[in-house]
Amino acid sequence: MLEPAVVSPSSFTIARPEAGEYAPYYDRYISMVKGTDILGTLEAQRRQTLLLLSGREDGEGDFRYAPGKWSAKDVLGHVCDTERIFAYRALRISRGDRTPIEGFEQDDYVRNGPCGQRPLAELIDDYIAVRRSTLTLLRNLDEAAWLRCGVANKNEVSVRALAYIIAGHELHHRKILEEKYFVGH
Numbered sequence: 298m299l300e301p302a303v304v305s306p307s308s309f310t311i312a313r314p315e316a317g318e319y320a321p322y323y324d325r326y327i328s329m330v331k332g333t334d335i336l337g338t339l340e341a342q343r344r345q346t347l348l349l350l351s352g353r354e355d356g357e358g359d360f361r362y363a364p365g366k367w368s369a370k371d372v373l374g375h376v377c378d379t380e381r382i383f384a385y386r387a388l389r390i391s392r393g394d395r396t397p398i399e400g401f402e403q404d405d406y407v408r409n410g411p412c413g414q415r416p417l418a419e420l421i422d423d424y425i426a427v428r429r430s431t432l433t434l435l436r437n438l439d440e441a442a443w444l445r446c447g448v449a450n451k452n453e454v455s456v457r458a459l460a461y462i463i464a465g466h467e468l469h470h471r472k473i474l475e476e477k478y479f480v481g482h
Contacts, residue, residue, distance in 0.1 A: 309440040311335055314458035318446065326465025327458065335460045336435060342467055343428045349474060350421050358417035362477040367407055369478045373420045374412030375403060376470050377427045380463050384431045387459040390447035391438050400450030435460055 313333055316324070330338060350373070358370040367375065386398050412420060438456065446455045454462075 311443050311457055311460075314455055314461055318453070318455035319458035319462065320450075320452035320454070323454075323458065323462050323465075326469055327461045329465040329468045330461050335457070335464060336432065338464050339428065339432055339435070339460070342464060342471070343425070343432075346424065346467065346471055347421070349471060349479065350417070350424075353417055353479070355417045357479065358420065359413070360478055368413055369474060370412045370415065370417060370420055371407050371410075372470055372474060372478070373417075373424060374410050374415075375407055376467055377420070377423050378406045378410065379403065379466055380427050380431055383459050383463045383466070384427075384434055386447070386449045386454070387456045387463075388434055390445050390449075390454070390459070391434075391442035391456045393445060395447055397451070398447065398449040431463060 310333070313330075314327065319327065332338065358373070359368050361368050382401055389396070389398060443457045443460075444455060446453050448454070449459075
């Protein structure tokens with residue numbers, strides 16, 4: 298199946314979010330994202346992450362770099378879960394839903410998720426599906442939708458900030474996978 302080309306909205310530019318559009322905590326992720334082409338960045342990340350994960354043996358997904366740390370499968374599952382949640386927030390806020398959105402506890406999601414028992418190849422397929430879905434959502438937003446703000450986890454956040462947070466969060470965890478999980482493996 299052919300994937301649609303990544304095309305930024307032609308009639309407007311999606312600027313980087315400003316500091317007041319997200320909780321200060323998320324600056325750690327947003328600051329990792331270079332440039333202003335967030336759709337191109339998300340697409341490029343998909344390819345980079347697939348290069349990192351492709352050809353890995355299933356046992357490599359079970360590796361933990363220290364006792365009590367998540368396995369590589371857990372990390373990938375966490376990236377997928379978090380992206381789903383942040384894309385859901387972007388969907389609701391982009392549609393003008395002003396209902397406050399609750400937060401989530403990442404450790405509970407990992408502990409109660411099935412990632413450790415799933416084959417690494419299935420988790421990679423899940424990552425591809427989640428990223429494709431996120432890109433489809435974001436590609437189809439109009440200019441007003443990108444600028445809308447709502448409340449998630451008791452903090453004001455814009456749709457464009459959520460897109461950058463998704464990208465930065467994935468980049469943060471990919472670097473951890475590169476530096477602590479798949480070095481010499």
